[in-house]
Amino acid sequence: MTVSSLAPKTIPVIAPVAGVTLAAGAAGVRYRDRADVMLARIAPGSAIAGVFTRSATRSAPVLWCQQALAASGGSGPEGKPLVVVVNSGNANAFTGRAGEESVAALSKAAARALDTDEGAVYQASTGVIGERLPHARIEGVLDALAASLSPDAWQAAAAAIMTTDTFPKLASATATLAGKTVTVSGFAKGSGMIAPDMATMLGFVFTDAAIAPDALQTMLHEDTGRSFNAITVDSDTSTSDTVLLAATGQAGNAPVTEAADPAAAGFRDALHAVMRDLAHQIVRDGEGATKFIEIGVTGAESDRAAHAIALAIANSPLVKTAFAGEDPNWGRIVMAVGKAGEAADRDRLSIRFGDILVAEHGWVAQSYREEDGAAYMTGDELAVTVDVGVGGGRATVWTCDLTHRYIEINADYRS
Amino acid sequence: MTVSSLAPKTIPVIAPVAGVTLAAGAAGVRYRDRADVMLARIAPGSAIAGVFTRSATRSAPVLWCQQALAASGGSGPEGKPLVVVVNSGNANAFTGRAGEESVAALSKAAARALDTDEGAVYQASTGVIGERLPHARIEGVLDALAASLSPDAWQAAAAAIMTTDTFPKLASATATLAGKTVTVSGFAKGSGMIAPDMATMLGFVFTDAAIAPDALQTMLHEDTGRSFNAITVDSDTSTSDTVLLAATGQAGNAPVTEAADPAAAGFRDALHAVMRDLAHQIVRDGEGATKFIEIGVTGAESDRAAHAIALAIANSPLVKTAFAGEDPNWGRIVMAVGKAGEAADRDRLSIRFGDILVAEHGWVAQSYREEDGAAYMTGDELAVTVDVGVGGGRATVWTCDLTHRYIEINADYRS
Numbered sequence: 001m002t003v004s005s006l007a008p009k010t011i012p013v014i015a016p017v018a019g020v021t022l023a024a025g026a027a028g029v030r031y032r033d034r035a036d037v038m039l040a041r042i043a044p045g046s047a048i049a050g051v052f053t054r055s056a057t058r059s060a061p062v063l064w065c066q067q068a069l070a071a072s073g074g075s076g077p078e079g080k081p082l083v084v085v086v087n088s089g090n091a092n093a094f095t096g097r098a099g100e101e102s103v104a105a106l107s108k109a110a111a112r113a114l115d116t117d118e119g120a121v122y123q124a125s126t127g128v129i130g131e132r133l134p135h136a137r138i139e140g141v142l143d144a145l146a147a148s149l150s151p152d153a154w155q156a157a158a159a160a161i162m163t164t165d166t167f168p169k170l171a172s173a174t175a176t177l178a179g180k181t182v183t184v185s186g187f188a189k190g191s192g193m194i195a196p197d198m199a200t201m202l203g204f205v206f207t208d209a210a211i212a213p214d215a216l217q218t219m220l221h222e223d224t225g226r227s228f229n230a231i232t233v234d235s236d237t238s239t240s241d242t243v244l245l246a247a248t249g250q251a252g253n254a255p256v257t258e259a260a261d262p263a264a265a266g267f268r269d270a271l272h273a274v275m276r277d278l279a280h281q282i283v284r285d286g287e288g289a290t291k292f293i294e295i296g297v298t299g300a301e302s303d304r305a306a307h308a309i310a311l312a313i314a315n316s317p318l319v320k321t322a323f324a325g326e327d328p329n330w331g332r333i334v335m336a337v338g339k340a341g342e343a344a345d346r347d348r349l350s351i352r353f354g355d356i357l358v359a360e361h362g363w364v365a366q367s368y369r370e371e372d373g374a375a376y377m378t379g380d381e382l383a384v385t386v387d388v389g390v391g392g393g394r395a396t397v398w399t400c401d402l403t404h405r406y407i408e409i410n411a412d413y414r415s
Numbered sequence: 416m417t418v419s420s421l422a423p424k425t426i427p428v429i430a431p432v433a434g435v436t437l438a439a440g441a442a443g444v445r446y447r448d449r450a451d452v453m454l455a456r457i458a459p460g461s462a463i464a465g466v467f468t469r470s471a472t473r474s475a476p477v478l479w480c481q482q483a484l485a486a487s488g489g490s491g492p493e494g495k496p497l498v499v500v501v502n503s504g505n506a507n508a509f510t511g512r513a514g515e516e517s518v519a520a521l522s523k524a525a526a527r528a529l530d531t532d533e534g535a536v537y538q539a540s541t542g543v544i545g546e547r548l549p550h551a552r553i554e555g556v557l558d559a560l561a562a563s564l565s566p567d568a569w570q571a572a573a574a575a576i577m578t579t580d581t582f583p584k585l586a587s588a589t590a591t592l593a594g595k596t597v598t599v600s601g602f603a604k605g606s607g608m609i610a611p612d613m614a615t616m617l618g619f620v621f622t623d624a625a626i627a628p629d630a631l632q633t634m635l636h637e638d639t640g641r642s643f644n645a646i647t648v649d650s651d652t653s654t655s656d657t658v659l660l661a662a663t664g665q666a667g668n669a670p671v672t673e674a675a676d677p678a679a680a681g682f683r684d685a686l687h688a689v690m691r692d693l694a695h696q697i698v699r700d701g702e703g704a705t706k707f708i709e710i711g712v713t714g715a716e717s718d719r720a721a722h723a724i725a726l727a728i729a730n731s732p733l734v735k736t737a738f739a740g741e742d743p744n745w746g747r748i749v750m751a752v753g754k755a756g757e758a759a760d761r762d763r764l765s766i767r768f769g770d771i772l773v774a775e776h777g778w779v780a781q782s783y784r785e786e787d788g789a790a791y792m793t794g795d796e797l798a799v800t801v802d803v804g805v806g807g808g809r810a811t812v813w814t815c816d817l818t819h820r821y822i823e824i825n826a827d828y829r830s
Binding site: 054056057239321331334335338339406408 | 468469470471472473508509510511512513543544545653654732733736737739740742745746749750752753754755756757758759761762764774776777778779816817818819821822823825826
């Protein structure tokens with residue numbers, strides 16, 4: 001598969017995270033001749049947090065993780081590691097009772113392989129849905145993976161969870177926390193989709209900072225709203241979306257117990273840098289994407305309203321096809337603002353393409369020249385800013401254009 | 416332009432409506448060598464009702480109609496006609512103060528041409544947005560149109576309001592009401608969109624039944640939920656969507672004053688037949704459409720929830736591209752149900768393609784054979800039924816597939 005034209009031009013350096021070791025291997029779940037299982041061991045004494053799809057038809061591993069988090073409160077078992085097992089090729093979604101059996105069997109096997117409790121094993125699966133997960137194949141490689149765990153296997157882990165992604169997605173950042181240097185590193189997959197796969201978005205982020213479970217969960221939840229939940233490729237939500245964040249505490253900082261602790265501002269920034277970077281890479285690998293587009297909305301009644309308006313623009317097929325056609329069609333932006341169901345003052349609305357003022361006072365700007373807009377649209381990184389003129393709410397989301405290649409990927413190939 | 420492959424194979428017979436006369440002509444608003452203005456005169460003593468886009472950026476004519484309806488309560492002026500003026504080629508949307516001036520000027524001119532009050536002139540405009548409406552060109556043809564009004568000019572009127580529609584859309588039905596035969600006839604346009612036009616949906620329906628304004632408004636509002644508001648081509652909402660319903664009372668029935676009057680059941684059925692037929696024709700002319708698809712949802716918590724789930728399926732790009740590819744990809748249906756934000760029981764969900772049971776009990780049906788689903792998908796009229804297993808709510812919506820042609824129309828041609 002050709003790598004997306006929007007892929008990062010350099011391979012990022014990923015710093016190891018003290019207490020985290022990784023391994024990847026080939027279990028033959030569906031694909032041949034490639035790694036399709038990722039195992040992570042997170043040292044005893046760690047905390048874990050998670051955010052998940054809100055789909056009413058979520059997969060067996062999502063339900064399992066939600067139960068495990070609720071039961072443990074995000075703490076690892078006393079003196080034992082946390083484990084994350086992820087496979088690609090099969091989503092174990094819409095598989096009824098059999099799906100639950102597969103999850104239970106995998107937890108048992110992974111707990112045995114890494115000497116921990118079954119409830120400390122977190123899982124994610126991505127790939128075809130409606131087919132039984134061949135969990136025995138995964139179980140068959142767990143001992144070998146456990147024996148090969150390494151603090152440096154980030155690239156291999158990121159590659160093993162890919163489905164139709166055209167490049168592995170990794171990010172890393174450091175910060176100072178209470179006098180200690182702390183590291184945040186992670187990887188993600190999405191949002192390439194090919195029949196019958198779905199837009200599963202998975203993210204796994206690790207830090208050596210000491211953060212109490214409740215604070216970790218709050219930080220993850222809040223940041224997701226500005227990162228993984230602020231991107232859209234085609235408005236479709238998968239049954240399997242999962243982001244996990246684990247904190248080993250091995251950096252030795254005094255534990256952070258409040259998410260809003262001012263002393264943790266640098267850490268929160270590093271976390272956000274990694275989360276946003278991974279989210280952006282997912283958009284950059286959107287199916288058929290040729291443009292990376294930032295949609296900023298200001299002047300809304302609330303931040304929530306601004307987010308809704310921004311998503312209405314980002315998800316509009318008419319807007320997305322206009323970007324694909326390099327058409328500075330601001331009328332479609334007006335339409336999308338109007339349909340969002342949030343307050344907007346038509347006569348105070350302004351629209352900018354980059355720094356170009358396109359519309360204001362309910363009409364095209366007097367200074368606007370169509371050829372300027374058309375020239376701007378030829379870039380592959382675009383920014384649209386809309387002020388809706390009713391309040392102080394603001395939000396930013398990221399998306400890509402809608403091209404023939406999207407139709408090819410999703411319609412032309414039979415499942 | 417090639418006529419949609421899903422267009423009706425026959426030209427419908429449209430019955431005249433006593434009290435309604437129509438004319439169409441060429442004002443050169445934007446297009447050359449075609450009619451682009453439609454004028455309707457509705458006899459004194461008539462009632463009128465309207466439903467409109469909920470867009471926050473709705474057009475000047477929409478705002479005008481809403482004001483006129485509110486001011487008159489839906490009654491025509493004493494002893495004077497109601498008038499409807501519609502142009503294609505320019506939507507008079509996002510045109511600021513100039514848009515309001517155009518609407519006022521047109522109302523004045525039409526009222527003078529047909530000897531009525533300005534507040535009795537209803538307007539709709541469809542076409543390019545953000546450009547000033549050349550209203551003087553329309554005013555210039557009004558006298559000639561008034562002189563040529565005819566009870567039979569339905570085809571011409573329907574053709575004059577087309578933008579990128581590939582065929583005119585008309586429907587007609589009769590019913591018995593309190594011993595009298597009453598007629599319902601109408602026409603519509605949409606949802607062909609071509610840069611920089613938008614998915615404007617316009618519908619104009621007329622009857623000779625005697626229906627009081629309040630009852631007429633209630634009937635129109637309720638029926639719209641099952642007709643024009645139950646269709647979607649690409650989830651985008653225009654600034655200009657307008658449906659008007661006028662009742663002349665010239666059939667001579669005892670006036671209906673309650674929308675739910677049992678004696679008016681036949682009339683409501685005729686109204687629905689016309690409204691649904693016009694709505695279906697709009698979907699059949701969806702940009703690039705090759706499949707006409709009915710999505711039925713049962714077993715939801717409420718009818719409203721069922722409607723939301725049905726629209727989530729109908730608007731999903733992954734579902735729509737699967738239909739385009741004739742791919743019986745039921746996993747995407749599961750995904751769309753899950754993302755709708757409404758209650759669904761994953762383990763009681765069932766999915767049918769036509770009469771073929773595809774999934775039940777949270778998994779693919781034991782009787783289902785992929786080749787049956789694939790054969791079904793080759794048809795050009797498809798029905799998907801989903802039972803979500805939690806209640807008695809039900810709804811039906813109609814949509815079309817998402818094809819390369821949609822991208823071509825909306826991305827490949829520059830505005």
